[in-house]
Amino acid sequence: MSRTGIGASPQTTTTNALSFLHPSRIAAALDQRLTAETIRKLQNCRRLEQRLAAQMKPGLVAQDLWPIPASADFLACPANPQAVARLAGAIWHAASLRLVVTGKAAAELVATIGEKAFAFGLRHAAASVGPAQAIGPSELAHAIDRDGLACLGAWLAGEAKPRRDAVLLRLSPEDTEQARQFSPEHMTACQSVMTIVMAEGETS
Template sequence: MSFLHPSHIAAALDQRLTAETVRKLQNCHRLEQRLARQMKLHLAEQDLWPIPASIEFLAGPAHPQEVARLAGAIWHAASLRLVVTGKAAAELVATIGEKAFAFGLRHAAASIAPAQAIGPSELAHAIDRDGLACLGAWLAGEPKPRRDAVLLRLSPEETERARRFGPEHKAACQPVMMIVTTEGETR
C-alpha cells in the first residue's frame, strides 16, 4: 500500500481523510489486507485491481509524475526554446520545475510538437497533458501489472489523463520515453 498515491486511498475510503491519516494507513502493515478489501471496488472500477505485487512497483519509475513531465518537456521542447529568459521563463520554471525546463531545452532536437509562442501557463498545461499522454501510450504496451503499478503511483486524475492518449502519442512515445528513462531519472 505504501506505493499507492494517497488520493487513491482517500477516494476509496473517504475524501475527507487528511494526508497524514492516509500516510499512517499506508504504513500500517497490520491493516494492509483490510485496506485492500476496502479499496477493491474503487480500484476495480478504474481497472486497477488487483493491486500489483511490490516487485512491479519497484520495476517501474519511482516518480511517474516527473517522468511524464520530462516526456512533456521533450514533446514541447521547440516551444520551450522560445521561452528562455525573463519573467515568462521564471513562471514556467516555477510551474514545471527547473529539471523539466532544462531537460526539454537539452533535448530540443527530439521535440515532437512544433514551436508555438504561447504563454507560460498554457505551455505548462500542454507539457503536463502531453507528458501524461506519452506516459500512458508507453504504458499501454506494458503488461497489466507493470502498467497498473505505475498508474497507481499517479493521482486518479493523472491516471485518467494518462489513459487519454492519441495516435500521435502512440507513434512518438517510444523514442521520447527512451530518452527519459535512460537519462531523465539519473540526473
C-alpha cells in the same frame, strides 16, 4: 520496458504494496479529510492491508486497476511517474520551450514545471515532437503535463497489466485518466521520447 536508471524505490519486496499508491487513492476510499500523515500510517500498516485493500477494491475495479500489483511490480517501475511524464512533456514541447527562455514568462514556467523539466526540454530540443508555438507559460505548462502523461500512457500500453497498473497507481486518479488519453501520435513517438527520459536516471 527498460528500467535502468529510473530512480527505483529504496523499499524492499516485503513492503506493503499499498505504500506505493498515490495518497489521494487512499483518501478517496476512506475519507477525503484524512491528513497526509494519517494516510502514510495507514499505507504502511500491514495489519490493515487486506481491510484497506477491500475498501479500495470497488473504485479500483471501476478504473480497471484491480488487483493491486505486488510490491515487486512497483519496485520494477519508475518510482516517480509524474516526474517521468513531465520530462516527456518537456521533450514533446521543447520547440515551444525554446521560445520562452528569458524573462518573466520563463520564470513563471519554471515555477510551474520545475527547473529540471525546463532545462531538460531545452537540452533535448532536437527531439521535440510538437511544433513551436508562442503560447503563454500557463498554457504551455498545461500542454507539457497533458502530453507528457499521454506519452507515458502510450508507452505503458504494451506492458503486462501488473506493470502498467503499478505505474498508474502511483499517479492520482486524474493523472491516470489523462495518461489513458493518448493518441496515435503519442503511440508513434512515445518510444523515442521515453528512451531519452529513462536515460536521464533519477527523475524525482
